[in-house]
Amino acid sequence: MAKIGFIGLGIMGKPMARHLIRGGHTLFLQTRSGVPDDLVALGGIACETPGEVAQQAEIIITMVPDTPDVERVLFGEHGVISGLKIPAKGIEERRIIVDMSTISPLATQEFAAKINELGHDYVDAPVSGGDIGAQNAALTIMVGADETVFEKIKPVFELMGKQVTLIGGNGAGQICKIANQIIVSLTIEAVAEALLFVSKAGADPTKVRQSLMGGFAASRVLEVHGERMIKRNFYPGFKIELHQKDLDIVLASASALGISLPNTATVHELFNACIAHGGAKWDNSAIVTMLEKLANHEIGKQSE
Secondary structure (H helix, E strand, O other): OOEEEEEOOOOOHHHHHHHHHHOOOEEEEEOOOOOOHHHHHOOOEEOOOHHHHHHHOOEEEEOOOOHHHHHHHHHOOOOHHHHHOOOOOOOOOOOEEEEOOOOOHHHHHHHHHHHHHOOOEEEEOOEEOHHHHHHOOOEEEEEEOOHHHHHHHHHHHOOOEEEEEEEEOOOHHHHHHHHHHHHHHHHHHHHHHHHHHHHHHOOOHHHHHHHHOOOOOOOHHHHHHHHHHHHOOOOOOOEHHHHHHHHHHHHHHHHHHOOOOHHHHHHHHHHHHHHHOOOOOOEHHHHHHHHHHHHOOHHHHHHO
16 A cells, blocks of 8 residues: 555545545645545545655645646645655655646646656646546546556556546646547537527427437536536536636647637637636536527627
């Protein structure tokens, strides 16, 4: 069993850490809002700083919102690298730093180079599956790492996810996650458009969704997000502000590559509209509310 550090215990990180504790690993935990009591009750060890976590763990996992957060956790004051510089009894000198956040692929490669220069290994392993996947240990985990390092860390990933794939070297996991976010965001918007059409045309959205789940239009998004749209359950889930952040990364990466992603940009604008209407903390399925406002000409009236 490994000594694992886990930094970032939000909607996703907390259940992921719980699975690792239940898998028999010793976990050193840190988060800005304070380590939850239930994880300590399970055997998790609360730490004050990322550096304290790194000092005691052979594998350090980060699961935080954005690129600047990862940079702060790793390289900021009392960050992970401060703990890596302190020899720890019973732990190999070469540690493995695993970032499971969704961040910039370019920044990921820069972070990996810095960690490698210090004599440690770096893994980018963003996830898909949302809070439900995290709770059920059913995440899809997309990995960018050296193959030897991947084989060492894979059993840990398998406690948190069902689909664990080595995509390539550092940064490749984040590139895969960008592709995932393009598909997911456009599918959520497509489901929202379809259900809006159904409602306006006078059919029962619940029965239509049930029917579509048996055909070629079936998807996990239609199953989960379609139900949330119909039931008006916009408690996250995956917050719009986080999905918008992911699309910021997607569009910035596309710009750097000189390619256009017009439909992704449209979804990004719909998320911007949600945030402008107070929906930053809503579930991303709430994108349907902006389509409804457009259909009812409410947004146009407000701007006149």
